[in-house]
Amino acid sequence: MSLMETFQMALKNIWGSKMRTFLTMLGIIIGVCAVIVIVGLGNGMQGYIEDSFADMGTDSLTVMILGRGSSRSVSEEQMYEMAEENSEYLKQISPTVSMSGSLKIGSDTVSSTSITGVSEDYFSMKGYEVAQGRGLQYTDMANRKKVCVIGQYLNMAYFGGNAVGQTLKVGGTTFTIVGVMAAETDDLEEGGTDDCLFVPYSTAARLSFTGTISSYTVTVQNTDYISEAKTLVENELYKVFADDDAYNVSSMAEMVEEMNSMVNMIIYILAGIAAISLVVGGIGIMNIMLVSVTERTREIGIRKALGAKEGAIMRQFVIEAATTSALGGVLGIALGYGLSAVATTVIANVMPDTPITVSPSLGAVLLAFGVSTGIGVIFGYLPAKKAALLNPIDALRYD
Numbered sequence: 001m002s003l004m005e006t007f008q009m010a011l012k013n014i015w016g017s018k019m020r021t022f023l024t025m026l027g028i029i030i031g032v033c034a035v036i037v038i039v040g041l042g043n044g045m046q047g048y049i050e051d052s053f054a055d056m057g058t059d060s061l062t063v064m065i066l067g068r069g070s071s072r073s074v075s076e077e078q079m080y081e082m083a084e085e086n087s088e089y090l091k092q093i094s095p096t097v098s099m100s101g102s103l104k105i106g107s108d109t110v111s112s113t114s115i116t117g118v119s120e121d122y123f124s125m126k127g128y129e130v131a132q133g134r135g136l137q138y139t140d141m142a143n144r145k146k147v148c149v150i151g152q153y154l155n156m157a158y159f160g161g162n163a164v165g166q167t168l169k170v171g172g173t174t175f176t177i178v179g180v181m182a183a184e185t186d187d188l189e190e191g192g193t194d195d196c197l198f199v200p201y202s203t204a205a206r207l208s209f210t211g212t213i214s215s216y217t218v219t220v221q222n223t224d225y226i227s228e229a230k231t232l233v234e235n236e237l238y239k240v241f242a243d244d245d246a247y248n249v250s251s252m253a254e255m256v257e258e259m260n261s262m263v264n265m266i267i268y269i270l271a272g273i274a275a276i277s278l279v280v281g282g283i284g285i286m287n288i289m290l291v292s293v294t295e296r297t298r299e300i301g302i303r304k305a306l307g308a309k310e311g312a313i314m315r316q317f318v319i320e321a322a323t324t325s326a327l328g329g330v331l332g333i334a335l336g337y338g339l340s341a342v343a344t345t346v347i348a349n350v351m352p353d354t355p356i357t358v359s360p361s362l363g364a365v366l367l368a369f370g371v372s373t374g375i376g377v378i379f380g381y382l383p384a385k386k387a388a389l390l391n392p393i394d395a396l397r398y399d
Helices: 003-016 019-053 076-085 122-126 138-142 152-159 199-207 225-240 252-293 297-305 310-350 362-388 392-397
Strands: 058-065 090-095 103-105 108-112 114-118 130-133 149-151 166-172 173-181 195-199 215-220 247-251
Touching: 003 173, 019 252, 019 310, 058 225, 076 090, 076 215, 076 225, 090 114, 090 122, 090 149, 090 199, 090 225, 103 152, 108 152, 114 199, 122 215, 138 199, 152 173, 152 195, 166 195, 195 199, 215 225, 225 247, 225 252, 247 252, 252 310, 252 362, 310 362
Parallel strands: 114 195, 149 173
Antiparallel strands: 058 215, 058 247, 090 215, 103 108, 103 166, 130 173, 149 195, 166 173
């Protein structure tokens, strides 16, 4: 009997007991479906994390000068020189100074706005655009001008869309608005991405009463070499401080990798738990195949009496078990894709601000199908071996 004939016979036997076959496949269907949905959810969470951090700049390093345990210091001029001397790795640099103090616009006091001192290059480093007026310029830094660029939320909420040329106060100091940023999000809300204010870093450092700058943002030429760039900056700072505790260099890309690793670990654990259903399904297939061997004992005896070899009998039952399991895998894949689409819709409705798309990967689908088929072969082997070893005379006498 050819392989095709054996496969056709397997399909005929499966179709002859549809309900029993479906119940047998149920463990495989549930296991494959669960694995696909869980992996798809993991892919969606990774995509969401990467998109979220992309806005913060995965091509950037954050340098904090702590000075802990060292009497030495590094100036912004030295930091700029370091970037210029290592231009093959480092692209742009901007001091960043977080300002405290109340923001007053007219008679209103605003407490949610982030106020940051930055350089003229900061906007291009972050990919920000200026919708009205101008951005910060080098002369603003050099002359410590009291000018600022505000986010679109402040522009619309407090200035009616015409903020350029008007003034506001930060900690009692009056700033003139020279530019308005383009909206970063569709929803302009208090405390959101567009609720921000940028001033020259030199002005911010002076108003902070310390006069020193302890934070820098550095972009790299190529994200593929961000680890090398991070090591380079750390080595340069070590030359100045001779102390690892005096500074800290972190990269968004490394944070993304760490978070993705955590997500992957959780997904692998959940997928492993879901895969237990596949083992349960395999045991069900082995059980039903043992029953099938018992029911078809006379058939096996007749085939062996007509000259069928043990290998042909064994192949028939292994292929039948593998076909049953593979069909369960196909149904599980179809159900998994359907539930993934439903889960994406539910997440979008329940958490509209968290756009997670449950997207199963091709690798997960192929792996799930391969595992389901393999389980059929593995758990079908024992019943097939039992059928192949039946004595034809005893089989023919079986009632």
